[in-house]
Amino acid sequence: MLLSKRLWFFQYLDLPLLITVYFSLQRAPVLGMITGAAAGVAGDAVDGGVLGTGGFAKTLLGYIIAVLSIKFPLQNPLARLAVVAVASTVSTIIYVGLNLMLDREISYISNWIEFSRVLGWKTLADTLGSIPVFFILDRAFPDQPAASRMAIKKRFYE
Secondary structure, eight states, X not given: OTHHXXXXXXXXXXXXXXXXXXXHTXXXXXXXXXXXXXXXXXXXHHHTSOTTHHHHHHHHHHHHHHHHHHHXXXXXXXXXXXXXXXXXXXXHHHHHHHHHHTTOOOTTOSSHHHHHHHHHHHHHHHHHHHHHHHHHHHHHOOOHHHHHHHHHHHHHHO
């Protein structure tokens, strides 16, 4: 999160969102919500914005992605990329919308053209950044198949 202050590319990469999406794809809504809340509030604390706006956006997305991953098989790498792209877009829209509702200006958004440019770059950076992040997290947490089998059993047999 601190790399965004030093390197220009990382200002568009939302690492807390990628971690939230990864753990939400594990088919556990509570895990997705807790990860989203913790990562979002930590990101808000580092960025210096309104504490809780990013946390709310990531908690909501964590829950929605986890519920969708129970209903639909989203473990395919292409499906993961699509989920990250949609989650990045929705997260940015929710974050900007919450800040506008609180009458707080966002430094990188001054008009609709600037907003669409930032939205496109954030979506692209998050989607491309998810590839190495998910690869590292897959190696760090190798027990995914057991969790997905349990979720499939719950979905079809209960």
